Amino acid sequence: MGSALPLGDPAPRDGLLPASAAVGALERDFGVYLHVPFCRVRCGYCDFNTYTATELRGASQHDYAGQAVAEVESAGRILRDSGVADREATTVFFGGGTPTLLPAADLVRMLDSVRDTWGLAAGAEVTTEANPDSVDAAYLVALAAAGFTRVSFGMQSAVPRVLATLERTHDPERIPLVTAWARDAGLDVSLDLIYGTPGETRADWRASLEQAIGLAPNHISAYSLIVEDGTKLARQIRRGELAPVDEDTQAEYYELADELLEAAGYGWYEVSNWATDAAHRSRHNLAYWRSQDWWGVGPGAHSHVGGIRWWNVKHPSAYADRILAGDSPAAGRETLDEATREVERVLLLTRIREGIRIDSLSPLGRREVAGLIADELINAKAALSGTVELTRRGRLLADAVVRRLLAD
Known part of the structure; x- marks a missing residue:
């Protein structure tokens, strides 16, 4: 946190x-x-x-x-x-x-x-x-x-x-x-x-x-x-x-x-x-x-359910006051729009080994795959199977890979 x-x-x-x-x-x-x-x-x-x-x-x-x-x-x-x-x-x-x-x-x-x-x-x-x-x-x-x-x-x-x-x-x-x-x-x-x-x-x-x-x-x-x-x-x-x-x-x-x-x-x-x-x-x-649901308990904890994200008041004293009053300790929240959810989906799934399906990317993102293979940032064998999987070098440059996959 x-x-x-x-x-x-x-x-x-x-x-x-x-x-x-x-x-x-x-x-x-x-x-x-x-x-x-x-x-x-x-x-x-x-x-x-x-x-x-x-x-x-x-x-x-x-x-x-x-x-x-x-x-x-x-x-x-x-x-x-x-x-x-x-x-x-x-x-x-x-x-x-x-x-x-x-x-x-x-x-x-x-x-x-x-x-x-x-x-x-x-x-x-x-x-x-x-x-x-x-x-x-x-x-x-x-x-x-x-x-x-x-x-x-x-x-x-x-x-x-x-x-x-x-x-x-x-x-x-x-x-x-x-x-x-x-x-x-x-x-x-x-x-x-x-x-x-x-x-x-x-x-x-x-x-x-x-x-x-x-x-x-x-x-x-x-x-x-x-x-x-x-x-x-x-x-x-x-x-x-x-x-x-x-x-x-x-x-x-x-x-x-x-x-x-x-x-x-x-x-x-x-x-x-x-x-x-x-x-x-x-x-x-x-x-x-994988952007599943979780409830975060405690001061400053973040939660996410179905595209709604919220966060609790930060200080333990403020948190205790909210709980004692019977109020929600949540301080603020946001509803993630489709564009934000897509950016987060690509960002997060690219970081894990199972990767992201190439056919789930935008047309321009799919076009970047060949270049990422040539740059030795993603695994060529995994790409043939339809998945983006980072190489060791790609993991070091994961943010750059994500930017290219999000091309629009």
Whole structure:
């Protein structure tokens, strides 16, 4: 969740959705995102909607689970009253912030509210993000017993000085411990990595990749460091305290990641994500990229149902006030027009390995395919089968590929 909310129309206090949101609902999957906006410390690069204890302005971590449960229950009523067909949740994702700063019982209570309100589909994927220093073995066992299926650890790097630059507080030696505890509890494991941190060498990045691969998680994400305006990291770079992030170096590190991960048996399925097999891809994130429906719970959380997108008030205090008053916490919303939905469809589907069907593109977009093959940006064999699939080079230039596919 970024630090700024988008522009849009004011959301109604009752949260009701227009009739168009209900059209075709049974043809779309439904997921739930639960945002836990608390962090022990703020990392210098972070632009997400998170708050440390000194920034809560009267809001309470202790009360938060009850507020989230209230929004879930309200969401169930809003969807029914808006005529949106009842659907079980196929995925549930706890993100943040650091969800595991809350007691395990709070996360379980929030999951139970989703189960009670919508039900969980058979084989539903239930994920929480976690910092390595925010859980122990008993915590993970409690989550697994309640129906969580997956934990995503913010490893970021195996190199202490890189973690220090990022202001991550965990000891990298804890990563093998939490990974083993999660696996012993019966949870699938994902590890999140960041590359291109100022001062990170190629050897540093290789060491992080090799440690992550050596732990044999089911899933690995690798994201390039993005320097967001207004963050401490941006100020440090502007003052010359840290070197600027180098895009050529980041491209080189991405190629190294893909080479090592592919050699270790991980297949890419989205530009920044690799899994051991199709069963261990993040189904929740795939639902975002496929423009399915989801309800976002919590301060600043975004939702999307049937082409209607909305977002909640940002601060936990404002969110708590809305919930206590019985009002929808939504601050604003927008109805996506056909042109916007088409741009997003091409943008998002192009990023995933299954790609986008060539025959679903505009005539001018289809004409670009031959040139993209010649430029080695899309896979020629996949194109013969009627699909745009990015090559490794194409993944590095995904935005440029999308612009060409959207030619009009």
